[in-house]
Amino acid sequence: MKFGHLVFLAGLWIGLAHTSTAQTITPKEAREDFNYLKRKLDLLHPGVGYYTPKPRMEQLYDSLYNSLTAPMDYLTFFRHVSPLVAAIKDGHTNLNHRKNYIGKSTRFIPFYIRQVGTSDDYFITHNVSSDTSLRRGTELLTINGRTVASLHQELMENDRSGSDGDNLTGRRQWSMVQFADYYAAWFGSADSVSISYRLPADTIIRYTRVRCPSLDGFRSRFRRRYSHEIDTRPNLSVRMVDTLTQTAVLRISSFMGLKKTDPFQWSFNRRLKQAFEQIRGQNVQNLIVDMQGNGGGLVLNSAQLLRYWMPGSFTIMQREQMKKAARAELVTRWNPFSALNFSLRYKPDGSGGFASRSSRHRYKPHKQQFKGNLYFLVNGASFSATTSVMAKTLDANMGTYIGEASGSAYWGDFAGHFKMVTLPNSRIQVRIPLKKLVHDVDADRANGFTVEPDFMVKRTYEDLLLNRDYILDYTLRLIRQGVVARRPMELRPLQASR
Structure with a gap:
């Protein structure tokens, strides 16, 4: 699997990172911040009480609030807010750190690491430290005296970004992909x-100390060492991978717009049309839709994709x-048309809130509709609008899903519009979603709770050493064997035939 693109994704997450700037929070300030956050969540968030019952949320809030009795440094307070x-x-x-x-002085652990199989063993895949002996396949045992497994577990528990409910796959995926962040x-x-570690094909536990690079240093050394692994495929790209079985891969890395100033998403739709013209022109019979790591984007774009099958x-x-209360976040004084726009788009829902007037908009199938077999490459970072695509496809009893469970729930999620609250x-x-979708x-x-895989695939040690796209390899084997979980237009069964 190509890992290079992850170093560029890091910029989206490193806003969480810590510098040495000191700040002491007094108990009074801490309680003010905590109360402010609680009030905003109750007013705006449509999902408070959905996964965790409200009495439990209230109990947790009281416990955290009442323990704010002594001054604490900024990072300690950040950790104190996290459980709520x-x-x-x-x-x-x-939950994000302050602006x-x-x-430039922020430093990061100089590795990408990955698990193998279902074990708690972690291995270095990419090393940007000055110690070049820490090659791919080196088992990383501890960092500053703590096992990597225990560190990973703590990070997973305290940041649920990209994973809904009690689903683990999103948390596990993102906290591993962005472990340094x-x-x-x-x-x-x-x-x-x-760190302590074991080199490949060695049983000796070794110890060393490695320097942590800045973000610029991390990226620069990554490019020098792993330039051949940087994934340069553009979004919505198509490539034939097996002419014998007439199989192609459509890579969809995001449902965000291709241009910042394109409210109707014409650029995305145009690129999508070109992709399916290529698929049609090459007489593709088996289409692998690669949405690994696709964190979502615009519902409109996910709908445009669905039109093709x-x-x-x-x-x-x-x-x-x-x-x-969400209305006040969408209707602003500086925009005299915002009130009219809100009235055109939303109506009272009968329970004190508002409902979208256009949520039931119907989309028609595209004239260049794909009629062959669909295979979806999925991991925990397949989130939000990506899960929407797979949920609708599964609901139509179509597709074969390979990899692991997606990050979002089959029923929907809390997204749409967002309010960034600053304590x-x-x-x-804290970013708060305003809509229940x-x-x-x-x-x-x-x-399942999410869209579950018909064929769960785990990375092997050999996959790691070869930097292999193991989910794609597994899918190609299924196609060559003629295995499908659901054939196009078929109503039943839902379960995979093996």
Whole structure:
């Protein structure tokens, strides 16, 4: 598997990282911040009480609030806030450090690491430290005296970004892909760390200390050492991978717009059309849709993709709702048209909140509709609008899903519009989703809480050493054997035939 693109993704997450800037939070300031956050969550978040019952949320809040009795440094307070945000169990609700809390002096652990199989063993895949003996396949045992497994578990528990409910795959995937960023966010920046490790094909446990690079240093050395592994495939690219079985891969890395100034998403739609023209022109019979690591984006773009294989007209959402207070976040004084726009787009929902007028919009199948077999490459970082695509496809009884469970729930999620709340004293930021989006799917057709794989695939040590796209390799073997879980237009069965 190509890992190079992850170093560029890191910039999206490193806003969490810690610098040495000191700040002491008094008990009064801490309680003010905590109360402010609680009030904003109750007013705006449509999912408070959905995964964790409200009495439990209230109990947790009281416990955390009442323990704010002594001054604490900024990072300690950040950790104190985390359990309240994490208890919502919503992958779109993010706890972020204050603005400018990252600087050029911030340092990061100089490795990408991955697990193998179902074990708690972690191995270095990419090394940007000055110690070049730490080659791919080196088992990383401890960092500063703690096992990597225990560190990973702590990071997973305290940041639920990209994973809904009690689903583990999203948390496991993101905290592993961005391990260095998560580590700096939670434990702070460090000039160096002590590690213990075992080299490939060796039983001796060795110890050393490695320096931690800045972000610029990390990226620069990564490019020098692993330039041949940087994934340069553009979004919505198509490539033939097996002419014998007429198999192609459509890579969809995001459902965000291709241009910042394109409200109707014409560029995305145009690129998508070109992709399926290529698929049609090459007479592709087996289409692998690679959405590994696709964190989502615009529902409109996910709907445009579905038009190329859904058997009839369809809707994405059954309903979109928001709380009453969310209106004030969408109607602003500086925009005189915002009130009119809100009235055109939303209506009272009968329970004190608002519902979208257009959530039941129907999309028609595209004239260049794909009629062959669909295979989806999925991992825990396949989130939000990506899960929407797979949920609708599964609901239509189509597709074969390979890899691991997606990050979002089959039923829907909390997303759509967002409010970034800044706590008044610590300046910690919390992103709060404003909408509850319910997929227009039949609950009886779910194959789990998320969209679950028909064929679960785990990385082997050999996969790691060869830097192999093991999920794609497994899928190609299924295609060559003629294995499908659901054939196009077929109504039953839901379970994979093996």
